[in-house]
Amino acid sequence: MSLFQRRSSAKSILNESGLDHEKVSLMNNVDSREFSPHRVYDFYWFKWGAVSKSLTCSFTELPHWLQDNYDIFTGFYCHNTLKIFYITLLSLFGVATIFVATDLRFRTPPYRWFRTGLFFALGGSGFIPIFHAIILYGVKLSLDVIALKWMIMTGGFYVLGAVVYGTRIPESLLPGSFDVWGSSHQIFHFFVLAGTLTHYYGVIQAMTFWHEQNHECQFDIEKMKPL
Numbered sequence: 001m002s003l004f005q006r007r008s009s010a011k012s013i014l015n016e017s018g019l020d021h022e023k024v025s026l027m028n029n030v031d032s033r034e035f036s037p038h039r040v041y042d043f044y045w046f047k048w049g050a051v052s053k054s055l056t057c058s059f060t061e062l063p064h065w066l067q068d069n070y071d072i073f074t075g076f077y078c079h080n081t082l083k084i085f086y087i088t089l090l091s092l093f094g095v096a097t098i099f100v101a102t103d104l105r106f107r108t109p110p111y112r113w114f115r116t117g118l119f120f121a122l123g124g125s126g127f128i129p130i131f132h133a134i135i136l137y138g139v140k141l142s143l144d145v146i147a148l149k150w151m152i153m154t155g156g157f158y159v160l161g162a163v164v165y166g167t168r169i170p171e172s173l174l175p176g177s178f179d180v181w182g183s184s185h186q187i188f189h190f191f192v193l194a195g196t197l198t199h200y201y202g203v204i205q206a207m208t209f210w211h212e213q214n215h216e217c218q219f220d221i222e223k224m225k226p227l
Contacts, residue, residue: 145224158191
């Protein structure tokens with residue numbers, strides 16, 4: 001690959017991440033040995049994989065499952081079959097998203113909304129077990145059992161982040177004004193972080209409830225429901 005091709009490829013990747021490559025003067029002087037599009041792609045492979053993994057584990061709690069197999073999914077604390085089913089379902093969504101986000105064929109602008117849609121699907125798939133838990137426990141008990149309020153906030157942050165990423169706001173409204181700070185890509189990561197923090201707090205609240213009220217699943221779920 002020639003130096004010109006390397007620079008063009010690298011510029012294309014930077015532009016896709018929300019930067020106006022016309023304004024990135026660094027690319028006019030960069031040496032091919034110092035800045036390779038292959039290195040940029042490797043970075044994106046790691047970054048998108050990490051984001052997808054974060055979303056997937058927000059709903060499945062895989063590390064805990066590997067350790068003690070009982071607090072993967074607080075919503076189904078006493079339902080092991082449902083735990084395994086939803087872990088499998090959400091993990092498949094996560095693998096599909098990682099594949100699309102890191103495959104070069106899908107790293108072009110025409111597939112931008114397709115990638116965004118996958119993140120919507122991955123984040124939205126977490127609401128399937130939440131709705132199931134609401135049916136199982138009722139809304140009032142779900143506020144404690146699955147920390148419903150915090151889970152809704154988590155999903156909301158992820159969805160907002162995906163919308164910002166897909167619409168490329170604010171740089172699509174004011175081109176060239178957010179090349180360094182304040183781009184949609186940075187805002188997207190802010191929402192992902194906010195969703196992670198609210199999810200973490202919600203899981204702590206839900207696990208506290210289970211450990212204090214029904215740690216060994218000795219009580220029937222119906223007896224736990226408020227009158």
